[in-house]
Amino acid sequence: MLASASGHVLFVSPESYSLVFLTEGDTLPAALLSQGCYPLEERAFLVPQSAVGQLPPKATVAADGWRRVAVNAPFANSELLAAASSALAEVEVPVLAWSRTQGLYLFVPQQKLGRALAALRQARLERFARDVTAS
Numbered sequence: 001m002l003a004s005a006s007g008h009v010l011f012v013s014p015e016s017y018s019l020v021f022l023t024e025g026d027t028l029p030a031a032l033l034s035q036g037c038y039p040l041e042e043r044a045f046l047v048p049q050s051a052v053g054q055l056p057p058k059a060t061v062a063a064d065g066w067r068r069v070a071v072n073a074p075f076a077n078s079e080l081l082a083a084a085s086s087a088l089a090e091v092e093v094p095v096l097a098w099s100r101t102q103g104l105y106l107f108v109p110q111q112k113l114g115r116a117l118a119a120l121r122q123a124r125l126e127r128f129a130r131d132v133t134a135s
Helices: 049-054 078-090 110-122
Strands: 009-021 038-041 044-048 060-072 096-100 103-109
Touching: 009 049, 009 110, 038 096, 044 049, 049 060, 060 110, 078 096, 078 103, 078 110, 103 110
Parallel strands: none
Antiparallel strands: 009 044, 009 060, 038 044, 060 103, 096 103
């Protein structure tokens, strides 16, 4: 959990995620859905690295080392997404965004996490945030 000078809190998950693609006909095991997998499209998922061994044999891990940063807000809206993605683009940090009713999950590469957090704090995302203690 990281607080900016204004008191806004960004929550960083300790878990690393893998970007995974399933082959046609494969499905994500139901047990994985309860372990924090995030669908990006029909056959693309972000899967906790600790759960990669439970994937179907033909699943392809495209990239490891993505970290989840929760940005809490009353709801995810286009301004929040635009502000966050623009801030990350300015410092050349790739992002995979996942909207949720309480804000956003931003997945960024582990090796660029520090740069991403600095950019997000500087973007003043607290204007969209609500006071929460956990994501």
